[in-house]
Amino acid sequence: xxxxxxxxxxxxxxxxxxxxxxxxxxxxxxxxxxxxxxxxxxxxxxxxxxxxxxxxxxxxxxxxxxxxxxxxxxxxxxxxxxxxxxxxxxxxxxxxxxxxxxxxxxxxxxxxxxxxxxxxxxxxxxxxxxxxxxxxxxxxxxxxxxxxxxxxxxxxxxxxxxxxxxxxxxxxxxxxxxxxxxxxxxxxxxxxxxxxxxxxxxxxxxxxxxxxxxxxxxxxxxxxxxxxxxxxxxxxxxxxxxxxxxxxxxxxxxxxxxxxxxxxxxxxxxxxxxxxxxxxxxxxxxxxxxxxxxxxxxxxxxxxxxxxxxxxxxxxxxxxxxxxxxxxxxxx
Numbered sequence: 390x391x392x393x394x395x396x397x398x399x400x401x402x403x404x405x406x407x408x409x410x411x412x413x414x415x416x417x418x419x420x421x422x423x424x425x426x427x428x429x430x431x432x433x434x435x436x437x438x439x440x441x442x443x444x445x446x447x448x449x450x451x452x453x454x455x456x457x458x459x460x461x462x463x464x465x466x467x468x469x470x471x472x473x474x475x476x477x478x479x480x481x482x483x484x485x486x487x488x489x490x491x492x493x494x495x496x497x498x499x500x501x502x503x504x505x506x507x508x509x510x511x512x513x514x515x516x517x518x519x520x521x522x523x524x525x526x527x528x529x530x531x532x533x534x535x536x537x538x539x540x541x542x543x544x545x546x547x548x549x550x551x552x553x554x555x556x557x558x559x560x561x562x563x564x565x566x567x568x569x570x571x572x573x574x575x576x577x578x579x580x581x582x583x584x585x586x587x588x589x590x591x592x593x594x595x596x597x598x599x600x601x602x603x604x605x606x607x608x609x610x611x612x613x614x615x616x617x618x619x620x621x622x623x624x625x626x627x628x629x630x631x632x633x634x635x636x637x638x639x640x641x642x643x644x645x646x647x648x649x650x651x652x653x654x655x656x657x658x659x660x661x662x663x664x665x666x667x668x669x670x671x672x673x674x675x676x677x678x679x680x681x682x683x684x685x686x687x688x689x690x691x692x693x694x695x696x697x698x699x700x701x702x703x704x705x706x707x708x709x710x711x712x713x714x715x716x717x718x719x720x721x
Contacts, residue, residue, distance in 0.1 A: 391415040391454060392626065393498075395441055395489065396462030397434065398425025400571050401504065401560055401618055405460060406434050407569070408619035417454045419447075420463070426716040429569050441485045444492065451496040458500035458626050459493060461486070464534070467577050468508065471530035472672050482533040486540055494548045500629040501541065502622050505554040505637070507611075507678050509535040516645070517681035520556070520637050527675060538637065545635050553625040553633075557618055557640035558611035558680050562701040563708035565616070570708030572715030580612070580702060583652055584709040587661035594663055596648050598670040601677075607648035609677040611641035614695035614704070624689040638689065641680025642696050651698065658702045 392409055396402045397418030402425065409416045410433050418430050421440040430436050435454070439446040441463045464482040465471070471478045493501065508531030509524045526532040541552040561580045563570030571581045585591045599606040621640050629635075646654075649665075656663050685691045695701055 391417055391456045393450075393454065393456040393459045394418050394434070394462065395459060396420055396425065396464070396504075398422060398427060398430050398436075399462055400573070401615055402460075402462040403429035403431070403569050404564060404615045405462070405619040405622045406431055407564065408616070408623050410434065412623050417456065419450055424465070424573065426572060428716040429572075441489045442481070444488050447488060447492040448495070451492055451498065455496075456498055458502070458630060459489070459498060460502045460504075460622050460626060461489065462504045463489075464504070464537070466506070466530060468528045468530050468674070469577060469671060471528055471533070475529040478529050478533045483536055483540070486537045490540065490544050490550065494544070494550060499550055500626065501550065501552045502625045502629065503537065503541060503552055503554045505538055505556045506531060506534045507556055507558045507639070507641070507680065509538070509556055510678070512675045513678065516677055517643055517679045518639065519681050520639055520684055528672070542635070551629050552635045553629055554637045555618075555621060555625060555640050556637060557621075558613055558678055560615050560618055561612050562614040562616065562695060562704045565704055567704075567707040567711050570705065570712065571615070572712070574715075579610075579648060579651060580655070580705050581709065583655045583663060584659065584706055586663045587655065587659035587706070588709055588713050590713065592664065593666045594652060595666050595668045596652075597668050597674065599667055603647055603676055605647050605649050608674055609645040609647050609679065611643065611645050611679045612651070612698060612701055613641050613693065614701050617693040617695055621685060621689065621691045624691050628689055636688070638685040639680040639682050640685055640691070641682050642693055643680060643682055645677060645679035646698055651702075654698050654702050655706075658699065658706050
Protein backbone atom coordinates (compact mmCIF):
# COMPACT_ATOMS: atom_id res chain seq x y z
CA UNK A 390 0.00 0.00 0.00
CA UNK A 391 1.67 3.24 -1.16
CA UNK A 392 1.20 6.56 0.62
CA UNK A 393 2.21 9.93 -0.85
CA UNK A 394 3.71 12.46 1.56
CA UNK A 395 3.63 15.91 -0.01
CA UNK A 396 6.13 18.20 1.68
CA UNK A 397 7.90 15.09 2.98
CA UNK A 398 11.33 16.76 2.97
CA UNK A 399 10.20 19.25 5.60
CA UNK A 400 10.39 19.04 9.37
CA UNK A 401 7.15 17.27 10.27
CA UNK A 402 6.89 15.60 6.87
CA UNK A 403 10.27 13.85 7.15
CA UNK A 404 9.40 12.51 10.61
CA UNK A 405 6.05 11.27 9.29
CA UNK A 406 7.83 9.48 6.43
CA UNK A 407 9.85 7.58 9.05
CA UNK A 408 6.73 6.74 11.06
CA UNK A 409 5.01 5.41 7.94
CA UNK A 410 8.04 3.30 7.01
CA UNK A 411 8.18 1.94 10.57
CA UNK A 412 4.50 0.99 10.23
CA UNK A 413 5.24 -0.98 7.05
CA UNK A 414 3.93 1.41 4.40
CA UNK A 415 5.41 1.94 0.96
CA UNK A 416 6.16 5.69 0.93
CA UNK A 417 6.63 8.13 -1.93
CA UNK A 418 7.62 11.74 -1.25
CA UNK A 419 7.02 14.85 -3.35
CA UNK A 420 8.59 18.16 -2.34
CA UNK A 421 9.73 21.26 -4.22
CA UNK A 422 12.56 21.79 -1.64
CA UNK A 423 11.54 25.43 -1.18
CA UNK A 424 11.86 24.93 2.58
CA UNK A 425 12.65 21.21 2.85
CA UNK A 426 15.89 19.26 2.55
CA UNK A 427 16.61 16.28 0.34
CA UNK A 428 18.85 14.80 3.05
CA UNK A 429 15.89 14.69 5.45
CA UNK A 430 14.08 12.11 3.29
CA UNK A 431 14.72 8.52 4.33
CA UNK A 432 16.37 6.55 1.50
CA UNK A 433 13.66 3.87 1.68
CA UNK A 434 11.12 6.41 0.38
CA UNK A 435 10.97 7.24 -3.34
CA UNK A 436 11.48 10.95 -3.95
CA UNK A 437 10.14 13.34 -6.61
CA UNK A 438 11.09 17.00 -6.74
CA UNK A 439 7.96 18.81 -7.85
CA UNK A 440 5.70 21.69 -6.92
CA UNK A 441 2.07 20.83 -6.20
CA UNK A 442 1.01 24.00 -8.01
CA UNK A 443 2.27 22.39 -11.24
CA UNK A 444 -0.80 20.50 -12.47
CA UNK A 445 1.02 18.58 -15.21
CA UNK A 446 3.80 17.47 -12.84
CA UNK A 447 1.31 16.40 -10.21
CA UNK A 448 -0.75 14.45 -12.73
CA UNK A 449 2.39 12.63 -13.91
CA UNK A 450 3.22 11.88 -10.29
CA UNK A 451 -0.13 10.22 -9.60
CA UNK A 452 0.03 8.35 -12.92
CA UNK A 453 3.51 7.01 -12.10
CA UNK A 454 2.77 6.32 -8.43
CA UNK A 455 -0.77 5.01 -7.88
CA UNK A 456 -1.28 5.72 -4.17
CA UNK A 457 -3.96 4.82 -1.66
CA UNK A 458 -3.77 8.03 0.34
CA UNK A 459 -2.07 11.41 0.69
CA UNK A 460 -0.59 13.21 3.68
CA UNK A 461 -0.35 16.90 2.84
CA UNK A 462 2.34 19.12 4.42
CA UNK A 463 3.14 21.21 1.32
CA UNK A 464 2.35 24.72 2.55
CA UNK A 465 4.15 27.79 3.86
CA UNK A 466 3.82 28.07 7.64
CA UNK A 467 5.50 31.20 9.04
CA UNK A 468 3.07 33.46 10.90
CA UNK A 469 5.20 36.60 10.69
CA UNK A 470 5.88 36.23 6.98
CA UNK A 471 2.19 35.63 6.31
CA UNK A 472 1.41 39.04 7.82
CA UNK A 473 3.92 40.88 5.64
CA UNK A 474 3.45 38.82 2.45
CA UNK A 475 -0.12 37.46 2.59
CA UNK A 476 -0.49 36.91 -1.15
CA UNK A 477 2.45 34.47 -1.09
CA UNK A 478 0.44 32.37 1.37
CA UNK A 479 -2.79 32.53 -0.62
CA UNK A 480 -0.96 31.64 -3.83
CA UNK A 481 0.96 28.70 -2.38
CA UNK A 482 -1.31 27.30 0.32
CA UNK A 483 -4.70 27.75 -1.33
CA UNK A 484 -3.82 27.41 -4.99
CA UNK A 485 -1.47 24.52 -4.29
CA UNK A 486 -4.20 22.67 -2.41
CA UNK A 487 -6.72 23.41 -5.18
CA UNK A 488 -4.43 21.84 -7.76
CA UNK A 489 -3.71 18.89 -5.46
CA UNK A 490 -7.38 18.10 -4.82
CA UNK A 491 -8.20 18.35 -8.52
CA UNK A 492 -5.44 15.88 -9.34
CA UNK A 493 -6.43 13.50 -6.54
CA UNK A 494 -10.04 13.46 -7.71
CA UNK A 495 -8.99 12.90 -11.32
CA UNK A 496 -6.83 9.92 -10.32
CA UNK A 497 -9.26 8.36 -7.87
CA UNK A 498 -7.25 9.01 -4.69
CA UNK A 499 -9.90 9.24 -2.01
CA UNK A 500 -8.13 9.85 1.32
CA UNK A 501 -6.12 12.84 2.54
CA UNK A 502 -4.69 13.72 5.95
CA UNK A 503 -4.01 17.44 6.12
CA UNK A 504 -1.57 19.39 8.24
CA UNK A 505 -3.68 22.19 9.71
CA UNK A 506 -2.88 24.40 12.70
CA UNK A 507 -4.01 25.86 16.01
CA UNK A 508 -3.72 29.23 14.26
CA UNK A 509 -7.19 28.57 12.81
CA UNK A 510 -8.65 29.49 16.23
CA UNK A 511 -7.08 32.93 16.60
CA UNK A 512 -7.45 34.34 20.11
CA UNK A 513 -9.13 31.42 21.90
CA UNK A 514 -12.45 31.78 23.66
CA UNK A 515 -11.40 29.26 26.33
CA UNK A 516 -8.45 27.15 27.46
CA UNK A 517 -8.05 24.33 26.62
CA UNK A 518 -9.29 24.79 23.06
CA UNK A 519 -11.88 22.33 21.72
CA UNK A 520 -12.43 21.45 18.05
CA UNK A 521 -15.91 23.01 18.04
CA UNK A 522 -14.66 26.38 19.32
CA UNK A 523 -14.85 29.45 17.11
CA UNK A 524 -12.32 29.74 14.30
CA UNK A 525 -11.41 33.41 13.86
CA UNK A 526 -7.75 33.45 12.77
CA UNK A 527 -5.65 36.41 13.86
CA UNK A 528 -3.05 35.94 11.13
CA UNK A 529 -3.00 35.20 7.42
CA UNK A 530 -1.33 31.82 7.84
CA UNK A 531 -4.21 30.58 10.02
CA UNK A 532 -6.71 32.08 7.58
CA UNK A 533 -5.27 30.11 4.65
CA UNK A 534 -5.21 26.85 6.64
CA UNK A 535 -8.84 27.33 7.66
CA UNK A 536 -9.76 27.97 4.01
CA UNK A 537 -7.94 24.75 3.07
CA UNK A 538 -10.06 22.86 5.61
CA UNK A 539 -13.24 24.29 4.09
CA UNK A 540 -12.01 23.44 0.59
CA UNK A 541 -11.71 19.80 1.64
CA UNK A 542 -15.16 19.86 3.21
CA UNK A 543 -16.74 20.99 -0.05
CA UNK A 544 -14.59 18.61 -2.10
CA UNK A 545 -16.05 15.78 -0.05
CA UNK A 546 -19.59 17.05 -0.58
CA UNK A 547 -19.07 17.16 -4.34
CA UNK A 548 -16.62 14.31 -4.96
CA UNK A 549 -16.57 12.05 -1.90
CA UNK A 550 -12.96 12.92 -0.98
CA UNK A 551 -12.61 11.97 2.70
CA UNK A 552 -10.20 13.93 4.85
CA UNK A 553 -8.82 14.48 8.33
CA UNK A 554 -7.51 17.91 9.34
CA UNK A 555 -5.02 17.82 12.21
CA UNK A 556 -4.86 21.14 14.04
CA UNK A 557 -1.63 20.94 15.93
CA UNK A 558 0.02 23.28 18.27
CA UNK A 559 3.76 24.01 18.62
CA UNK A 560 5.70 21.22 16.89
CA UNK A 561 9.13 20.69 18.44
CA UNK A 562 11.81 18.17 19.28
CA UNK A 563 13.67 15.78 16.99
CA UNK A 564 13.84 12.10 16.09
CA UNK A 565 15.42 10.15 18.98
CA UNK A 566 18.14 8.91 16.62
CA UNK A 567 19.20 12.58 16.14
CA UNK A 568 19.43 11.80 12.40
CA UNK A 569 16.71 14.31 11.48
CA UNK A 570 15.38 17.36 13.25
CA UNK A 571 14.20 20.92 12.86
CA UNK A 572 16.04 23.06 10.30
CA UNK A 573 14.49 26.20 8.84
CA UNK A 574 16.15 29.03 6.95
CA UNK A 575 15.50 31.50 8.40
CA UNK A 576 14.62 29.89 11.72
CA UNK A 577 11.57 31.35 13.50
CA UNK A 578 10.53 28.64 15.99
CA UNK A 579 11.25 29.19 19.66
CA UNK A 580 13.08 26.04 20.75
CA UNK A 581 15.60 25.90 17.86
CA UNK A 582 16.21 29.64 18.25
CA UNK A 583 16.99 29.11 21.93
CA UNK A 584 19.29 26.19 21.10
CA UNK A 585 21.11 28.27 18.49
CA UNK A 586 22.20 30.47 21.40
CA UNK A 587 23.51 27.43 23.27
CA UNK A 588 25.26 26.34 20.05
CA UNK A 589 26.99 29.68 19.63
CA UNK A 590 24.99 30.54 16.50
CA UNK A 591 23.38 33.65 18.01
CA UNK A 592 24.09 35.86 20.99
CA UNK A 593 20.70 35.92 22.70
CA UNK A 594 17.07 34.83 22.51
CA UNK A 595 14.52 37.57 21.81
CA UNK A 596 11.34 37.49 23.90
CA UNK A 597 8.48 39.24 22.12
CA UNK A 598 6.34 40.93 24.77
CA UNK A 599 6.17 40.46 28.54
CA UNK A 600 2.77 42.01 29.32
CA UNK A 601 0.43 39.28 28.07
CA UNK A 602 -2.23 38.13 30.58
CA UNK A 603 -0.19 35.04 31.54
CA UNK A 604 1.65 33.95 34.68
CA UNK A 605 4.93 35.65 33.75
CA UNK A 606 3.70 38.00 31.00
CA UNK A 607 5.09 35.97 28.09
CA UNK A 608 3.10 33.92 25.56
CA UNK A 609 1.87 30.45 26.56
CA UNK A 610 2.02 27.61 24.03
CA UNK A 611 1.33 23.88 23.98
CA UNK A 612 4.49 22.07 22.80
CA UNK A 613 4.03 18.72 21.05
CA UNK A 614 6.89 16.46 20.00
CA UNK A 615 7.29 15.97 16.26
CA UNK A 616 7.35 12.15 16.57
CA UNK A 617 4.02 12.25 18.39
CA UNK A 618 2.64 14.41 15.59
CA UNK A 619 3.99 11.97 13.02
CA UNK A 620 2.29 9.06 14.74
CA UNK A 621 -1.00 10.96 14.75
CA UNK A 622 -0.80 11.33 10.96
CA UNK A 623 -0.32 7.56 10.59
CA UNK A 624 -3.28 6.88 12.89
CA UNK A 625 -5.46 9.40 11.02
CA UNK A 626 -4.61 7.75 7.72
CA UNK A 627 -5.48 4.30 9.10
CA UNK A 628 -8.72 5.74 10.49
CA UNK A 629 -9.75 7.05 7.06
CA UNK A 630 -8.83 3.81 5.33
CA UNK A 631 -10.95 1.89 7.83
CA UNK A 632 -13.97 3.98 6.74
CA UNK A 633 -13.69 6.70 9.36
CA UNK A 634 -15.66 9.85 8.60
CA UNK A 635 -14.02 13.14 7.72
CA UNK A 636 -13.18 15.10 10.83
CA UNK A 637 -10.95 17.64 12.58
CA UNK A 638 -8.68 16.82 15.52
CA UNK A 639 -6.54 18.93 17.84
CA UNK A 640 -3.07 17.63 18.65
CA UNK A 641 -1.30 18.89 21.73
CA UNK A 642 -0.18 17.82 25.19
CA UNK A 643 -2.87 19.88 26.92
CA UNK A 644 -0.26 21.74 28.99
CA UNK A 645 0.93 25.26 28.30
CA UNK A 646 4.39 26.68 28.98
CA UNK A 647 5.43 30.32 28.82
CA UNK A 648 8.33 31.48 26.67
CA UNK A 649 10.41 32.12 29.78
CA UNK A 650 9.67 28.64 31.13
CA UNK A 651 10.92 27.10 27.88
CA UNK A 652 14.08 29.19 28.06
CA UNK A 653 14.67 28.04 31.65
CA UNK A 654 14.29 24.34 30.70
CA UNK A 655 16.75 24.85 27.82
CA UNK A 656 19.25 26.42 30.21
CA UNK A 657 19.01 23.32 32.41
CA UNK A 658 19.30 20.85 29.51
CA UNK A 659 22.19 22.60 27.76
CA UNK A 660 24.04 24.06 30.74
CA UNK A 661 24.26 27.36 28.85
CA UNK A 662 23.13 30.71 30.37
CA UNK A 663 21.15 31.66 27.20
CA UNK A 664 20.89 35.46 27.53
CA UNK A 665 17.49 36.97 26.74
CA UNK A 666 16.41 40.35 25.33
CA UNK A 667 12.91 41.78 25.60
CA UNK A 668 11.37 42.95 22.30
CA UNK A 669 7.98 44.43 21.29
CA UNK A 670 4.96 42.24 20.55
CA UNK A 671 4.68 40.61 17.13
CA UNK A 672 1.51 41.07 15.09
CA UNK A 673 -0.88 38.11 15.20
CA UNK A 674 0.44 36.39 18.34
CA UNK A 675 -2.37 35.21 20.69
CA UNK A 676 -1.57 35.23 24.41
CA UNK A 677 -2.36 31.55 24.98
CA UNK A 678 -2.81 28.47 22.79
CA UNK A 679 -3.36 25.19 24.63
CA UNK A 680 -5.17 22.20 23.15
CA UNK A 681 -7.67 19.68 24.35
CA UNK A 682 -6.67 16.49 22.51
CA UNK A 683 -9.34 14.28 24.09
CA UNK A 684 -11.03 13.71 20.73
CA UNK A 685 -7.84 12.49 19.02
CA UNK A 686 -7.12 10.20 21.96
CA UNK A 687 -10.59 8.66 22.00
CA UNK A 688 -11.29 8.44 18.25
CA UNK A 689 -7.81 7.85 16.79
CA UNK A 690 -6.29 6.08 19.80
CA UNK A 691 -3.49 8.65 19.86
CA UNK A 692 -1.29 8.95 22.93
CA UNK A 693 1.75 11.22 23.06
CA UNK A 694 4.92 9.46 24.16
CA UNK A 695 7.32 12.42 24.41
CA UNK A 696 5.06 14.42 26.70
CA UNK A 697 7.49 16.25 28.99
CA UNK A 698 9.06 19.57 28.04
CA UNK A 699 12.45 18.35 29.30
CA UNK A 700 12.35 15.31 26.97
CA UNK A 701 11.28 17.47 24.05
CA UNK A 702 14.16 19.90 24.58
CA UNK A 703 16.64 17.04 25.16
CA UNK A 704 15.81 15.44 21.79
CA UNK A 705 15.98 18.82 20.06
CA UNK A 706 19.36 19.53 21.70
CA UNK A 707 20.74 16.13 20.64
CA UNK A 708 19.93 17.06 17.02
CA UNK A 709 21.17 20.67 17.17
CA UNK A 710 24.33 19.80 19.09
CA UNK A 711 25.34 17.19 16.47
CA UNK A 712 24.02 19.16 13.47
CA UNK A 713 24.85 22.82 14.22
CA UNK A 714 24.38 23.64 10.53
CA UNK A 715 21.24 21.58 10.10
CA UNK A 716 21.40 19.31 7.07
CA UNK A 717 24.41 21.18 5.70
CA UNK A 718 22.50 22.27 2.61
CA UNK A 719 20.40 25.26 1.68
CA UNK A 720 16.74 24.78 0.87
CA UNK A 721 16.43 25.93 -2.73
